[in-house]
Amino acid sequence: MELHHHPKLTSAEIANLWSTYLNDTAIICLLTHFSKHTEDLDIETIVKKTLDIAIDHVEKVGKILEKEKIPLPKGYPVKEHVNLDAPKLYTDIFYSDFIYNACRFALVSHVQALNLSARNDITELFRSFYQDTSSLLIEIIEVMKGKGIFIRPPYIPYPEERDFVDKQNFLVGWLGKRRPLLAIEATNLFDQAISNQLGKELLTGFIQVTKDKEIKDYLIRGRKLSTDIVHTVQVVLEDELIPNGMKWDSKVTKSTEPPFSEQLMLFTTSALNAIGLGKVGYSISMALRRDLVTSYVQISNQIMLFSEDGSNILINRGWMEQPPQVPDREKLSEER
Template sequence: MGEKTEFVKLTCAEISSLWGTFLNDNMVICVMTHFLETVEDPEVKTILEETLQVAINHKDTIEGIFLKENIVVPQGFPLEKHVVSNAPRLFSDIFYMQFVLQLARYGVISHTSSLTMSAREDICQMYHDFLNQTSLVYQHAVFCMQKKGVFVRMPLMNYPEEIDFVDEKKFLTGWFGRRRALLGIEATHLMMNAINNEVGKATCIGFSQVASEQILRDYFLRGKHVCTHLMSSIHEVLEESDVPTAMSWDQNVTNSTTSPFSDQLMLYIVGTLSFLGVAAYGTGISTSMRRDIISMYLGFMSKAGAFGEHGMDLMIERNWLEQPPQFEDREKIAKRKN
């Protein structure tokens, strides 16, 4: 790196990206630690070990940057506080693979976004490396799941054979009368969101069995019902165009009632999945050209956002929500007591 990077302070975008990545990798370390204690399939174990090592390397790299820049290191999720050693498994090996796949997908998107928002040479290079490493985890997870016959591929469609142009305004409609068939890109995002909700539903089912407080168990059950409702709406749209829907992951939750994680970590995980859902619905809106689908996604965003906000309220009430980096409140400083 050039010497000038030593004199260039981090921007708000870079600090926020580093902070969020640090916390998320902290969470991944905790989750992978339990998964590795309970995994049975040696091939799945290899993927989990790779995921854990990547998360540790990312966390350590960012911690080094914080220390060098005299930025306080987030508390995150210390293993000894948030992971229960030798707890019975809560999910199956297939779920472990699907969860890693979701983490890797998010990581690829997150690191790409962080890279494009960064300007300092060392931070850009770091996120470039993070992106490559996370992409490899994604590829290895996909190949392993394909080998085991549990990877859900996107639906097949006929190849376009000729150039065509839209000649009817009803191309954009969808509320009344016969709707046009789904575009390939619309079906793709609907399928991705269905799979996301399958993972979210299974996660909420598992956490609802083991949370220590009834209010938290009720919250996770609410998450299960939200995911079920959203999946039902997605499946209706897909089935109308004869597009096969995603498989169910419910069978991948065990009957354990012993929690492998702290309540705080479980709330963070579900909250992260909720806000990732909001982002995915926004992407779905940007790629959809049927008004009914756009309207459906807007409803999804409202439900997922409200659910995620409730989870944040529960964390704030328990003093579990760590304060993200923010600008100074100048009015508060000006009105401080001498």
């Protein structure tokens, strides 16, 4: 006997589909302007391929939500949030950096969605999204390496023998002799620097073109926060005499005409805050030196305060779409 079972979407599946749709509409806006102004042919190919993938993902997610009769997020329609006639705001190198980091975040997001999905069509959807993104990541890395603009994580000598921790001072980080960084600790510090440098460059461009004083002041705070985090990380790496090969050249043009709406710029900043918090949380979980944990906790607190202020601006202006939520049982019981 054939069983016919058509389960509804779970809370996790709804949440991941909804956020994927919303975030990808914002990415499409940014990439649409990038694609019009790319000068390097290799990077242009990657930008357009990334744009096509994002559009395809939005269409596939939209079909599922519509089939389930779940209202689509308004998201960020290109016609409302992009001025295609505005001059180029970022260099082609920034475009490649942006896509590289966007792919890395998307991979994590798709894996989390896949891990929490149960319905066959949803698991297949996020599996295909993961494949699209992983192939794109490999492609952008090859392009960046070919142009000499890919920044590798720090090199360290290979381990020569097995070893075991035999002293409690392995965890020490404030007083006394600190042990050298573990490879994973050095990697996460490097990743913090890379991510926050990208945020700093992105916000520099946003600050340059925004006309709204409240938003500009908020973005300036964000750029300072990113700068401080990069400095904190660099100091640790330099103290450990770890060669990191990081070179920071300006990737922002002199344009002052906004290519994006202020709502889109503020949302993008909020999205970066969420990514930053996730990265810091992971770094905390992998750090075994107390001084690193303390630094990460301080950074996390600063990002959370900054993020909350950004959310308040979005809410006050009626720009924040409410994500799907569970029923308010207490309110429902009071209505009876």
